[in-house]
Amino acid sequence: MQANLREHIEKIIALTExxxxxxxxxxSIKKFKKHQFIIQKGDPVKYSYFVVSGLLKLVHTDxxxxxxxxxxxMEDWWESDYYAFYTQTEAxxxxxxxxxxxxxxxxxxxxxxxxxxxxxxxxxxxxxATFGFLGSQRRIISWQTSxxxxxxxxxxxxxxxxxxxxPKSLIASYLGVSRETLSRLSS
Amino acid sequence: MQANLREHIEKIIALTExxxxxxxxxxSIKKFKKHQFIIQKGDPVKYSYFVVSGLLKLVHTDxxxxxxxxxxxMEDWWESDYYAFYTQTEAxxxxxxxxxxxxxxxxxxxxxxxxxxxxxxxxxxxxxATFGFLGSQRRIISWQTSxxxxxxxxxxxxxxxxxxxxPKSLIASYLGVSRETLSRLSS
Numbered sequence: 001m002q003a004n005l006r007e008h009i010e011k012i013i014a015l016t017e018x019x020x021x022x023x024x025x026x027x028s029i030k031k032f033k034k035h036q037f038i039i040q041k042g043d044p045v046k047y048s049y050f051v052v053s054g055l056l057k058l059v060h061t062d063x064x065x066x067x068x069x070x071x072x073x074m075e076d077w078w079e080s081d082y083y084a085f086y087t088q089t090e091a092x093x094x095x096x097x098x099x100x101x102x103x104x105x106x107x108x109x110x111x112x113x114x115x116x117x118x119x120x121x122x123x124x125x126x127x128x129a130t131f132g133f134l135g136s137q138r139r140i141i142s143w144q145t146s147x148x149x150x151x152x153x154x155x156x157x158x159x160x161x162x163x164x165x166x167p168k169s170l171i172a173s174y175l176g177v178s179r180e181t182l183s184r185l186s187s
Numbered sequence: 188m189q190a191n192l193r194e195h196i197e198k199i200i201a202l203t204e205x206x207x208x209x210x211x212x213x214x215s216i217k218k219f220k221k222h223q224f225i226i227q228k229g230d231p232v233k234y235s236y237f238v239v240s241g242l243l244k245l246v247h248t249d250x251x252x253x254x255x256x257x258x259x260x261m262e263d264w265w266e267s268d269y270y271a272f273y274t275q276t277e278a279x280x281x282x283x284x285x286x287x288x289x290x291x292x293x294x295x296x297x298x299x300x301x302x303x304x305x306x307x308x309x310x311x312x313x314x315x316a317t318f319g320f321l322g323s324q325r326r327i328i329s330w331q332t333s334x335x336x337x338x339x340x341x342x343x344x345x346x347x348x349x350x351x352x353x354p355k356s357l358i359a360s361y362l363g364v365s366r367e368t369l370s371r372l373s374s
Contacts, residue, residue: 060328068331070324083321115313122309126302129316134270136323137257141247143330144255144363176331 001029004052005104008076012127013120023121026110032097039095045084047105051077054101055165059094069174072098072162078128098166148177152185188216191239192291195263199314200307210308213297219284226282232271234292238264241288242352246281256361259285259349265315285353335364339372 005027006020015023027050032038039045041061049056056073058081070093073079081091088108106114114121142151152175156163163171172182192214193207202210214237219225226232228248236243243260245268257280260266268278275295293301301308329338339362343350350358359369 060332062332066332068328070328070331082317082324086317086321115310119306119309122306122313123302126309126313126316129313129320130269130273133316133320133323134273136320136327137269140323140326140330141255141257143327144257145247145249145253 001052001102001104004076005050008050009121009124012124015120019118019120022118023114026114027104027106030103030105032101032103034097034100036097037094038097038101038103039081039091039093041091041094043091044088045081045091047107048078048080048082048085048111049073049095049103049105051075051079052102052104054103055098056101057096057098057170059096060092061094067173068176069170072159072166072170072174074161074165098170143176148175148181149185151175152177152182188239188289188291191263192237195237196308196311199311202307206305206307209305210301213301214291214293217290217292219288219290221284221286221288223284224281225284225288225290226268226278226280228278228281230278231275232268232278234294235265235267235269235272235298236260236282236290236292238262238266239289239291241290242285243288244283244285244357246283247279248281254360255363256357259346259353259357259361261349261352285357330363335362335368336372338362339364339369 002024005024006015009015009020009023032054038049038056051073053075056079058070058073058079060068060070062068071079079095081093081095083089084091085108111125115125116122142154146154155171155175168182168186169179172179175182177185189211192211193202196202196210219241225236225243238260240262243266245257245260245266247255247257249255258266266282268280268282270276271278272295298312302312303309329341333341342358342362355369355373356366359366362369364372
């Protein structure tokens, strides 16, 4: 558990034993079962979650009660309703387990303590936020420039393991295509 | 010019005179005419640009040579081909002036000097990156959950001045709708 987080952070910054102990002291461990909600719409969003094992879906429900998958998160990913987390407001999305999942949780106060207490961690968060922004921008461009078939193929190429682990109906929701279109694409 | 940048940065962090002088020494001023390219696809991307006055479009051209507006940038916005900027690779997008434009330019080396030399600036960049990510995520959700009419109305509400300054064909490209659909929406 500790090793996963350390390896993940050290892809960006090197930490001494003492520094990592300081970092790790700001996390708590939680385990969830498949289908359990980590965040429900309307909840206060207390934590940012680092996925140690398992798989999550971040879901936005529209005014017609239709679910849209905003993102998936698997091992080594961070996930939360980040708008609510950073602004300390109520969740507008929900975060649900698609498999039994173990996460390391960092509260907003602990995030601030890490960011302020160790400049290396501020660098780490800056890198993650920057590449989070770039990933979202790439996804916007993909919506603008690609049709369903191309978006499906891009996703398959980028995250092949997702297709083994996630029902097709959820892949369709993530890509913004109907279940029928996806069946045609993947057959 | 200095005042614009200082006011912009001080929305997030407070700077002493000396600190701001240090920050400002890492920028250079450039002026461009309407229709001029600041970045062309294939160029090395040397700078991140803070818009002092004017209006820019960031454009992705697809394999069929069709242009898609990834974003607009006006006063107080930062813009660049950020993937190319942060990875120091060649531009895959172009940045073009829709009006005469004045920018403050910060090179990648100077970005790193500011980030490393003044922890307050690392905080500033972290805030900008975080809210850049959140803005992109909101736009993805808008593509997933809203039809053309709703996306048009959201944009009009968020940036009313854009509709005075930008031709409708470009608004259509940003929203991913045809010019004809947009005319119907805005009539």
